[in-house]
Amino acid sequence: MWYLYAFFLGFFPTTAPLVLESGVGRLPALGWxxxxxxxxxxxxSQFLTAAQKFIDLGLKDAxxxxxxxxxxxxxxxxxxxxxxxxxxxxxxxxxxxxSTAKKIHDLGLKIGIYSSAGTLTCAGxxxxxxxxxxxxxxxxxxxxxxxKYDNCNVPHNWTDPCRGCVPERRGDLVxxxxxxxxxxxxxxxxxxxxxxxxxFRIMRDALLAQNRTILYSLCEWGEAGVQQWxxxxxxxxxxxxxxxxxxxxxxxxxxxxxFYLNNVDFWGHxxxxxxxxxxxxxxxxxxxxxxxxxAMKSPLLIGTDLARxxxxxxxxxxxxxxxxxxxxxxxxxxxxxxxxGTNPDWTFNASYPAxxxxxxxxxxxxxxxxxxxxxxxxxxxxxxxxxxxxxGGSYQVKDIWSGRDLGCITGKINVEVEGHDTVGLLMTRExxxxxxxxxxxxxxxxxxx
Numbered sequence: 001m002w003y004l005y006a007f008f009l010g011f012f013p014t015t016a017p018l019v020l021e022s023g024v025g026r027l028p029a030l031g032w033x034x035x036x037x038x039x040x041x042x043x044x045s046q047f048l049t050a051a052q053k054f055i056d057l058g059l060k061d062a063x064x065x066x067x068x069x070x071x072x073x074x075x076x077x078x079x080x081x082x083x084x085x086x087x088x089x090x091x092x093x094x095x096x097x098x099s100t101a102k103k104i105h106d107l108g109l110k111i112g113i114y115s116s117a118g119t120l121t122c123a124g125x126x127x128x129x130x131x132x133x134x135x136x137x138x139x140x141x142x143x144x145x146x147x148k149y150d151n152c153n154v155p156h157n158w159t160d161p162c163r164g165c166v167p168e169r170r171g172d173l174v175x176x177x178x179x180x181x182x183x184x185x186x187x188x189x190x191x192x193x194x195x196x197x198x199x200f201r202i203m204r205d206a207l208l209a210q211n212r213t214i215l216y217s218l219c220e221w222g223e224a225g226v227q228q229w230x231x232x233x234x235x236x237x238x239x240x241x242x243x244x245x246x247x248x249x250x251x252x253x254x255x256x257x258x259f260y261l262n263n264v265d266f267w268g269h270x271x272x273x274x275x276x277x278x279x280x281x282x283x284x285x286x287x288x289x290x291x292x293x294x295a296m297k298s299p300l301l302i303g304t305d306l307a308r309x310x311x312x313x314x315x316x317x318x319x320x321x322x323x324x325x326x327x328x329x330x331x332x333x334x335x336x337x338x339x340x341g342t343n344p345d346w347t348f349n350a351s352y353p354a355x356x357x358x359x360x361x362x363x364x365x366x367x368x369x370x371x372x373x374x375x376x377x378x379x380x381x382x383x384x385x386x387x388x389x390x391x392g393g394s395y396q397v398k399d400i401w402s403g404r405d406l407g408c409i410t411g412k413i414n415v416e417v418e419g420h421d422t423v424g425l426l427m428t429r430e431x432x433x434x435x436x437x438x439x440x441x442x443x444x445x446x447x448x449x
Contacts, residue, residue, distance in 0.1 A: 015192070015232040017267035018204070021213045025235030027327050028269045029146065029215060029299040031066025031112065032059075036245070036274050036303025040072035040123050043092045044100050047111075051104045053306035060109065062318045063327055066146050066215075067104050068112030068301065071123040073097065079126055085138050086115075086126055098142040105143065112146030113139055117199040117220075118153035127153060129199065132206040140210035149203055149234075150219040151196075160195045162186075164225045167256050167348070168241055191225025197233065204233050217271065217299070227260055231268035236299050243273035245280045247420060248351075250289050251372060255353035257296055258337055264297050266332035271299050278304030278313045284421035286316050287401065291368055291422045294322040295335035295357055321363070321400040321426055328361045335359025335366055338387055341379075342372070355379070358386045364428040365389060366400075371417040381425060382412045389427060396431045400424035408432060 018025065032050050034042050051067045054060040075087040088097045097113065104111045115135060116127035128135045128149075139147065162185035191197060200218050207214045216234040220226050221241050230237030239260050240253050253272050260270045272293055277286045293300060302317060325335070340347055341355030356379075357368040365388040369379040384391040397406040397413065401424060406413075408431035415423045
């Protein structure tokens with residue numbers, strides 16, 4: 001039945017990607033965004049603190065580079081009367097956004113800004129529909145490097161009569177299938193001709209007309225079949241509504257995005273939304289959240305207060321094996337499920353998503369075993385089931401969380417995975433086949449390494 005899900009979830013490859021100069025957007029963006037930590041309660045000092053923490057905490061060295069301003073940065077009720085330009089809030093940014101950008105650039109980092117493809121932003125501030133060229137030119141003048149473009153307050157003349165099936169939306173799914181009452185478009189509908197696609201293309205073209213390369217991040221909530229046209233429009237596209245700092249929401253988004261991964265490669269990334277690591281998830285949940293977002297090659301935008309982050313949560317965000325996989329220069333495709341686990345393969349289930357994942361990288365094959373249950377479970381990585389490995393093969397194995405070498409393992413590995421946790425293995429290379437200590441114990445090794 002997987003082909004039915006492929007049809008309604010946009011599983012098939014997209015059009016030619018948007019390619020930007022200097023490799024911008026070729027790999028998933030790494031950075032920080034203000035919204036999950038502060039919402040509208042922002043000021044310049046928070047962005048400068050985040051930028052400095054990138055350096056002090058080793059995040060810049062790990063590859064994080066974008067410090068992104070989200071909603072509420074401008075004067076709320078008006079544009080400039082003469083120029084129609086957006087006006088930075090003088091209390092939040094006393095010297096303007098350009099000054100903030102210069103300070104962040106001086107630290108060797110990049111800066112992002114936010115707007116919406118509607119009349120107002122999601123928080124009710126001035127947005128960009130009808131002003132795309134003016135705003136793009138203003139951001140280029142301010143030396144902005146990244147735009148998050150949201151989907152709030154769309155005027156009636158830009159509203160699609162059908163917006164496609166969004167699995168998280170109440171009423172869209174009945175027994176895992178889109179319903180006719182959901183606003184679903186006719187069979188074979190070309191979403192690239194939708195008004196939504198056109199709204200986001202107008203800003204793409206305005207950005208491309210500038211003399212500055214600005215990464216374009218579409219935040220259209222997975223609507224209007226974005227998997228068909230997002231890759232030709234932006235460097236990444238949101239595949240769902242907003243994330244929340246809850247385990248169930250992490251599971252929900254993971255389940256949805258697992259069906260979109262054939263659309264991901266260099267220059268185009270299905271964005272599972274900003275990270276909630278450090279925002280109340282347990283360390284086990286944080287490991288799973290980060291590991292699977294990195295493996296899916298989603299952009300990785302930290303969303304917590306870096307001045308207060310706990311050391312164990314910070315180490316999750318800096319994991320060199322997962323960041324290396326996410327940023328691999330040779331392999332653009334993400335890790336994908338090779339077995340669902342609790343459910344039959346290709347089952348759409350927001351409580352029990354796919355549990356066994358693998359993907360190729362220059363460092364070797366990444367294998368993730370994810371436990372959605374609250375209690376510990378025994379899981380087996382059986383090499384004959386993993387597409388990148390040889391049946392009966394022997395591999396040098398590394399634990400991605402501890403960095404510990406587990407030896408030359410043949411055939412399979414058994415592990416105990418804590419509740420809500422994910423075990424990650426990197427099969428770094430084929431080896432002689434002589435069983436190491438772990439392989440010599442039958443099914444392998446139980447426990448946390």
